[in-house]
């Protein structure tokens with residue numbers, strides 16, 4: 001039985017994590033959680049999880065109201081509240097399903113406290129992969145990714161020796177606008193881009209799928225999680241999202257994680273600390289997978305992947321700038337303040353202004369993140 005702190009309980013990954021905790025009461029007990037603005041989820045969550053003793057929500061006034069209603073629970077709120085919750089609550093496992101850089105500091109705190117960290121928040125690895133890896137090297141905590149592609153790679157990598165590996169192949173659906181002609185892309189609004197063909201997810205990641213910044217982030221995550229360089233990591237388009245990623249061996253075999261797209265599976269895999277539930281399959285030719293279609297990645301359609309790879313070559317503050325400018329641009333696109341193609345163009349302009357430090361501290365990362373956010377907002381204006 002593991003006691004669990006769930007960060008981002010009101011979101012897409014958060015609510016699927018709640019399903020797993022509810023369905024496996026002998027293995028997991030929810031003792032603390034956070035929501036953001038959707039505080040109305042608190043009552044509903046507490047009905048199913050009565051052992052909760054700590055909660056975070058953004059609004060400080062609402063936190064006082066909830067405290068009056070649930071006096072036995074400690075409530076946190078405000079800017080530093082998430083960090084305080086992660087620092088003070090009593091838990092063994094942190095499932096981190098926040099979106100954006102808000103997830104970095106709690107991830108670092110959970111590891112510093114030697115906890116098991118099941119990490120969905122990819123922005124934490126993108127902006128602080130070097131900090132997280134240093135903590136793991138010092139023997140602090142354990143890390144299990146939740147992203148389906150990285151769970152797939154972790155499963156496939158268990159089946160081969162390092163010297164047998166030719167490539168890690170990360171599959172990509174191409175997002176909601178994948179079939180839109182290039183000259184019509186810029187007219188597409190957020191309502192079009194939010195209509196993902198194979199996955200139902202939060203708004204930010206769904207837009208990141210349409211630009212494929214999400215795939216760029218996944219390349220960065222794979223680098224930090226598995227230690228393979230850009231020459232070993234490939235992106236392959238795959239329409240059906242049935243192959244979650246694969247490893248190609250030097251003798252031409254593909255080790256594949258195959259299954260219907262359902263995030264409960266990778267979340268479960270992480271929460272059970274990498275004990276496989278579904279096995280991998282192996283083929284010599286991808287055409288053997290009759291229900292799957294694969295295509296080459298097109299860098300013209302998806303410049304964000306190249307921006308992400310460039311930032312990874314620079315590391316440090318370049319990755320922070322990539323993430324911060326992307327968060328601001330996606331937000332602006334969701335509010336119809338910039339067009340689709342201006343997302344990648346604005347990020348490229350910001351990246352050209354970065355004076356890099358390849359190994360920043362957490363404080364430097366957070367300060368630089370704020371600076372780039374302001375710069376991007378100015379540029380968009």
Ligand SMILES: NC(=O)c1ccc[n+]([C@@H]2O[C@H](COP(=O)([O-])OP(=O)(O)OC[C@H]3O[C@@H](n4cnc5c(N)ncnc54)[C@H](OP(=O)(O)O)[C@@H]3O)[C@@H](O)[C@H]2O)c1
Pocket residue numbers: 007008009010011012013014034035036037038039058082097098099100102120121122123146147148199200201202203204205263
């Ligand atoms: N969804 C997927 O299938 C999927 C798959 C792979 C990886 N991921 C990654 O997992 C993470 C979560 O994705 P998601 O789709 O679950 O996102 P989501 O549905 O938007 O949920 C995000 C959660 O974070 C909370 N939050 C956002 N900003 C916050 C802040 N400043 N302070 C405190 N809480 C804040 C939200 O609270 P409120 O909503 O209450 O405001 C919500 O609980 C992302 O990094 C994403 O890239 C998601």
